[in-house]
Amino acid sequence: MIRQVLVIGLASALSGCASYTVRTTDHTPLRPATVAQEQQAVYLDVGVVAMDPGLDVSAENEEVIFPEIRIAESNFHAQKLVATIQRSGYWGAVRVVPNMDVLTEVQVDSKILKSDGESLELQVKVTDAAGKQWFDRKFVEVISQLAYERQQLRRADPFDGMYNQIANAMADYLLKQDADNLNNVRIITELRFAGEFSPEVFSDYLSRNRSGRYSFSRLPAENDPAVEKIRFIRERDYLFVDTLQEYYDIFSRDMEVPYNEWRKASYTEVQELRDLKRRSNMEMLAGAAAIVGGIASAATSGTAGGYLGGASLASAGGYLIRRAVETRDQMSTSIDVLQELGSSLQSEVEQRVIELDDRTVRLTGSVNEQYLRWKEVLREIYRDEYGEVEAPMDAS
Numbered sequence: 001m002i003r004q005v006l007v008i009g010l011a012s013a014l015s016g017c018a019s020y021t022v023r024t025t026d027h028t029p030l031r032p033a034t035v036a037q038e039q040q041a042v043y044l045d046v047g048v049v050a051m052d053p054g055l056d057v058s059a060e061n062e063e064v065i066f067p068e069i070r071i072a073e074s075n076f077h078a079q080k081l082v083a084t085i086q087r088s089g090y091w092g093a094v095r096v097v098p099n100m101d102v103l104t105e106v107q108v109d110s111k112i113l114k115s116d117g118e119s120l121e122l123q124v125k126v127t128d129a130a131g132k133q134w135f136d137r138k139f140v141e142v143i144s145q146l147a148y149e150r151q152q153l154r155r156a157d158p159f160d161g162m163y164n165q166i167a168n169a170m171a172d173y174l175l176k177q178d179a180d181n182l183n184n185v186r187i188i189t190e191l192r193f194a195g196e197f198s199p200e201v202f203s204d205y206l207s208r209n210r211s212g213r214y215s216f217s218r219l220p221a222e223n224d225p226a227v228e229k230i231r232f233i234r235e236r237d238y239l240f241v242d243t244l245q246e247y248y249d250i251f252s253r254d255m256e257v258p259y260n261e262w263r264k265a266s267y268t269e270v271q272e273l274r275d276l277k278r279r280s281n282m283e284m285l286a287g288a289a290a291i292v293g294g295i296a297s298a299a300t301s302g303t304a305g306g307y308l309g310g311a312s313l314a315s316a317g318g319y320l321i322r323r324a325v326e327t328r329d330q331m332s333t334s335i336d337v338l339q340e341l342g343s344s345l346q347s348e349v350e351q352r353v354i355e356l357d358d359r360t361v362r363l364t365g366s367v368n369e370q371y372l373r374w375k376e377v378l379r380e381i382y383r384d385e386y387g388e389v390e391a392p393m394d395a396s
Contacts, residue, residue, distance in 0.1 A: 085163075116270045131211070145264075
């Protein structure tokens with residue numbers, strides 16, 4: 001009888017602790033540039049670095065992370081963000097870039113803090129080539145399961161609101177900047193790129209202070225042959241980065257259907273895991289309390305009836321702990337389901353290879369190393385074709 005009362009009481013407590021959150025498919029809208037803003041804009045190029053998958057933050061968020069999925073997500077979310085920023089109308093070329101070594105006028109560097117189908121949390125830092133940090137902020141989006149309905153998926157990605165928030169924040173900062181400052185960012189970008197290939201020629205034009213900010217005091221002449229050679233090399237670099245962009249486009253399209261299926265299933269599993277964990281913890285605590293209380297009652301009652309009652313209470317506590325263990329076994333089963341889903345997704349997202357004129361590039365995790373090798377090739381091309389060049393003439 002005591003066991004029944006205890007179990008019934010616990011069931012009531014569990015149901016009383018349940019909470020319900022109503023979510024909708026509404027999300028932050030994108031604020032595109034007006035015609036007047038487009039006419040006055042300084043169109044800076046943007047490089048969105050393939051995101052840090054955040055494999056080191058699982059303990060903090062108590063989240064089940066599958067490395068192979070997170071690495072795929074780091075590219076997927078970067079490409080989605082690129083499309084949103086481009087669509088806003090404030091920018092020049094917007095590309096996914098493999099790493100921080102790809103020099104662009106504005107760089108977006110992000111880290112995935114959480115991604116489980118229900119919530120997406122990103123830490124986003126935006127800086128310009130002059131070394132000025134625009135912002136470093138955490139963006140969070142929590143969605144409804146309705147976002148995974150077929151008709152809704154045809155209209156929007158479940159986390160479009162997240163990408164819109166970031167694009168809007170970038171536009172807000174851009175609109176506060178003076179056009180001369182933005183033009184200076186463009187000039188500094190070109191000088192920094194030139195300095196990578198011919199530091200002995202271009203290093204004198206730029207200076208960098210202790211906080212990492214770049215500035216220039218003079219400029220080479222616009223028609224100087226050394227400048228024209230650097231611009232030719234830079235165009236080749238753009239062509240390579242554009243080739244990478246084609247990969248990210250194809251990767252994103254190929255990943256979208258299986259990824260949405262995984263996110264939809266993950267959304268359900270995450271909610272079930274959360275409920276199972278809550279129930280398991282409460283059952284374990286209640287069971288331990290019942291055992292302690294029962295033993296204490298049996299030891300201090302002094303009567304046969306009291307002893308039996310205490311022993312029954314302790315027995316009921318043991319029953320609850322066994323239930324908690326069974327519940328945690330269910331959690332393990334749910335995690336196994338997520339593992340299977342992760343393996344399924346991984347089989348859908350295959351490596352891709354692209355052919356350049358004189359080399360084959362395998363676009364996997366080593367794409368960063370490939371880009372570094374490409375920069376070395378450009379340096380060789382620069383020296384082979386142009387040799388050592390004299391310092392360019394000052395524009396002044």
